[in-house]
Amino acid sequence: MSDKYVPRLRTKYDTEIRSKLKEEFGYTNDMQIPKLDKVVINMGVGEAVADSKKIKTALAEMEKISGQKPVATKARKSIAGFKLREEMLIGCKVTLRRERMYEFIDRLTNIALPRVKDFRGLNGKSFDGRGNFAMGLKEQLVFPEISYDEIEDIRGMDIIVCTTAKTNDEAKSLLTQCGFPFRN
Numbered sequence: 110m111s112d113k114y115v116p117r118l119r120t121k122y123d124t125e126i127r128s129k130l131k132e133e134f135g136y137t138n139d140m141q142i143p144k145l146d147k148v149v150i151n152m153g154v155g156e157a158v159a160d161s162k163k164i165k166t167a168l169a170e171m172e173k174i175s176g177q178k179p180v181a182t183k184a185r186k187s188i189a190g191f192k193l194r195e196e197m198l199i200g201c202k203v204t205l206r207r208e209r210m211y212e213f214i215d216r217l218t219n220i221a222l223p224r225v226k227d228f229r230g231l232n233g234k235s236f237d238g239r240g241n242f243a244m245g246l247k248e249q250l251v252f253p254e255i256s257y258d259e260i261e262d263i264r265g266m267d268i269i270v271c272t273t274a275k276t277n278d279e280a281k282s283l284l285t286q287c288g289f290p291f292r293n
Contacts, residue, residue, distance in 0.1 A: 114208065115208075115220060116208050116211035116212050116215060116258050117211075117215055118153070118211040118212075118214055118215040118263070118287060118288070119208070119211045121287075122144070122145070122211075122287070125286075126286045126287065127139075127142050128175065129286060130142050130143060130279070130282060130283060130286070132255065133282060134199065134279060134282075136240070138185070139283055142160060143272050143273050143274035143275075143279050143280065144272065144273050144283075144284045145210060145211070145214070145270065145271075145283070145287070146206075146271040146272055146273050147189065147202070147204055147205060147206045147266070147271045148204070148205040148206075148210045148213055148214065148268065148269070148270050149202060149204050149205075149265055149269040149271070150174070150175055150179075150202065150203050150205070150267070150269075151168075151182075151200065151201075151202045151265075151266075151267040151268075151269070152170065152171055152179075152200055152201050152202070152249075152264055152266040153169055153199065153264075153265075153293065154199060154200050154264065156192045156199075156262065159178075159196070161262075163262065164181060164194075164198045164200075165197075165199055165203070166260075166261060166262075167200075167264060168181060168201050168261070168282055170204075170249055170255055170264070171201050171203055171266075172253065173252075173254040173255060174180065174249065174252045174254055175203045175205055175209070175213060176201050176209055176212070176213070177205060177209055178203075179201040179203040180201060180202055180203065181198045181200070181201050182198070182199060182200040182201060182202055183195075183197060183198055183199065184197045184199050187192075189278045203215065205225045209276075214287060216252070216286075218287070218289055218290070219288065220252070220253060221246075221251040221252050221253075221289060222251070224250075224251040225246070225251050227249075229292055230291055230292025231244055231289055231290060231291050232244075232291075232292070233281060233291040233292065236277040236280055238259035238276075238277060239275070240271075240272045240273065240274030240275060240277065240279060240280035241269060241270065241271045241272065241280070242269070242270045242272075242280060242284055243268070243269045243270075244268050244269075244270075245265060245267050245268070246266050247263075248263045248264070248265060248266065249263070249264055249265075249266060250263065259267070260288070264270060270284065272284070279284040279293070
């Protein structure tokens, strides 16, 4: 066995969550058990149209939050009403897999979500029908990596958690056991 670091959530998934899911849904094969596939974090920076420095700060903040270098997203077509030109940088995104994904989900559920103002749980209806869950955060300040004194603008972000589950019920059960606080 290697000395490679294994995230806390991955260990919990391997030891507890897999057996609970197998028992709950009656899977006959271990490969049927749903698992976390990837996490996509997306941040739109509409102000970057007027000030190109905003995209650089957004990229730096997302890199601190995710622990991985994000990709700047470009406008697909020009829209005169928004003073937007084709190929302008208007956002950033990052896809997390394996260890970084487990670490991010652990920090999201245990540190960031409890710091959200007036938080009463995640919407349990935000599944897409194929086992993927989408949520949004209104500000990046809920992550401890971001210092309140260093930020210029408050930006929101979309977080999509992709699983190998076939149905919403399987995905919700998986995410609940991973620590996602769904409201009833």
